[in-house]
Amino acid sequence: MRTLTIEPLTKEAFAPFGDVIETDGSDHFMINNGSTMRFHKLATVETATPEDNAIISIFRADAQDMPLTVCMLERHPLGSQAFIPLLGNPFLIVVAPLGDEPVSGLVRAFVTNGRQGINYHRGVWHHPVLTIEKRDDFLVVDRSGTGNNCDEHFFKEDERLILAPHQ
Numbered sequence: 001m002r003t004l005t006i007e008p009l010t011k012e013a014f015a016p017f018g019d020v021i022e023t024d025g026s027d028h029f030m031i032n033n034g035s036t037m038r039f040h041k042l043a044t045v046e047t048a049t050p051e052d053n054a055i056i057s058i059f060r061a062d063a064q065d066m067p068l069t070v071c072m073l074e075r076h077p078l079g080s081q082a083f084i085p086l087l088g089n090p091f092l093i094v095v096a097p098l099g100d101e102p103v104s105g106l107v108r109a110f111v112t113n114g115r116q117g118i119n120y121h122r123g124v125w126h127h128p129v130l131t132i133e134k135r136d137d138f139l140v141v142d143r144s145g146t147g148n149n150c151d152e153h154f155f156k157e158d159e160r161l162i163l164a165p166h167q
């Protein structure tokens with residue numbers, strides 16, 4: 001099984017998969033009579049139908065045992081999904097490009113710097129949220145509506161991957 005190289009998250013590297021929500025390196029303009037910097041439209045919430053809603057939730061996630069064997073990825077075909085850390089901690093991301101199924105050889109891993117959130121574009125394969133802290137809180141913005149919005153793909157044994165952040 002391939003051990004994933006964990007890359008530092010950058011807008012450029014993550015561009016095939018979604019947006020990085022951060023102030024570092026992002027444009028802004030002043031609002032509120034010059035008292036506030038607006039980092040405008042860092043990401044867009046994608047939905048599938050006019051009846052859909054973009055909703056805001058909080059995920060309180062517990063850490064997976066590491067090293068982790070990545071057995072599956074999921075995708076949301078009907079909308080995007082954003083994770084914004086509420087406690088300023090780095091977290092891990094495992095993604096694969098759009099397609100009918102994730103390609104094991106194209107799976108990539110990233111680590112955030114604690115000041116970054118991400119927005120998975122609609123249909124991008126990703127692992128369910130992966131904390132580094134024992135428990136961590138995220139603001140999550142994603143799509144609510146009818147129909148199935150979560151496809152799971154389980155890798156064959158020889159396609160599974162290893163995520164080893166502490167080695």
Ligand SMILES: NC(=O)N[C@@H](O)C(=O)O
Binds near residue numbers: 081128150
């Ligand atoms: N299932 C759910 O709401 N969470 C996942 O989509 C995830 O990416 O963590």
Ligand code: NI
Binds near residue numbers: 076128
């Ligand atoms: Ni998801």
